[in-house]
Amino acid sequence: xxxxxxxxxxxxxxxxxxxxxxxxxxxxxxxxxxxxxxxxxxxxxxxxxxxxxxxxxxxxxxxxxxxxxxxxxxxxxxxxxxxxxxxxxxxxxxxxxxxxxxxxxxxxxxxxxxxxxxxxxxxxxxxxxxxxxxxxxxxxxxxxxxxxxxxxxxxxxxxxxxxxxxxxxxxxxxxxxxxx
Numbered sequence: 001x002x003x004x005x006x007x008x009x010x011x012x013x014x015x016x017x018x019x020x021x022x023x024x025x026x027x028x029x030x031x032x033x034x035x036x037x038x039x040x041x042x043x044x045x046x047x048x049x050x051x052x053x054x055x056x057x058x059x060x061x062x063x064x065x066x067x068x069x070x071x072x073x074x075x076x077x078x079x080x081x082x083x084x085x086x087x088x089x090x091x092x093x094x095x096x097x098x099x100x101x102x103x104x105x106x107x108x109x110x111x112x113x114x115x116x117x118x119x120x121x122x123x124x125x126x127x128x129x130x131x132x133x134x135x136x137x138x139x140x141x142x143x144x145x146x147x148x149x150x151x152x153x154x155x156x157x158x159x160x161x162x163x164x165x166x167x168x169x170x171x172x173x174x175x176x177x178x179x180x
Contacts (some may be wrong), residue, residue, distance in 0.1 A: 002109070004054035004067065005038040017094075031062055053105065055081055057173045059114045080172040083165045095170035099138025102145060105165045110166060112152050113138060122155045142166060 005025040023045060026038035044061035045054075054127055057064050062078045069076060073153040082092045084104070102112040116125045118137060129148050134140040139148070153160050 003037075003041070003069070004056055005041050017042065033068045033070060037065045040065050040068075053081075053083070053103075055083075078172055080170040082168040084168065092168060095172035098136050098169040098171060099134050099140055100142050100145060101138055101167045101169060102149060102164050103167050105163060112149065112159065116148075116152050116156060122152075124155055125151060142168070 006029060007025055008177070011028050011034070016028050016030070021043040026042055029035035029038060030078060036142055041054075041056065045057060046054045046057050056065075066076055067162060074164050079098070079124065080095045081132075082117075084092075104110040113133075114137075116122055117130060117133065122137060125148070127145060128151065130145045132139055132148075149164060153162070
């Protein structure tokens, strides 16, 4: 799961009033790494227009947050992400391109690629679109995405009217600062 500020009942300071804005969740936490990481995340959250996905606006902020996480919290890596409508056709990320995913814009991490081609593969989708996937299990180019989504919506009735965005994913060059 991506790292994002969340309220965990048994970890918050119950003497502190709930913040007026969701970007101030960090104020509920006692001083420590989690409070610092959540504060940095909130201060560096991607601007509106990125849906409700928990994205940061800079690799530098992500690097600092990553340095705060204790090893017991699990392994994380920084991935650059550019979101676009379903007709994305040109690369905009600056790092090493990992591929393209098709996701809900509301932040629940649903992936049409993961669910339609990996976890619950539909035979027609798999036969037709698996050859377009790369070694990371993502679309190697954005070209087949419109056709994939049309077929995905046709073959997976629960997703007929779902909204999706294209996530262009890359491994950022963390040697240079300021990469999104």
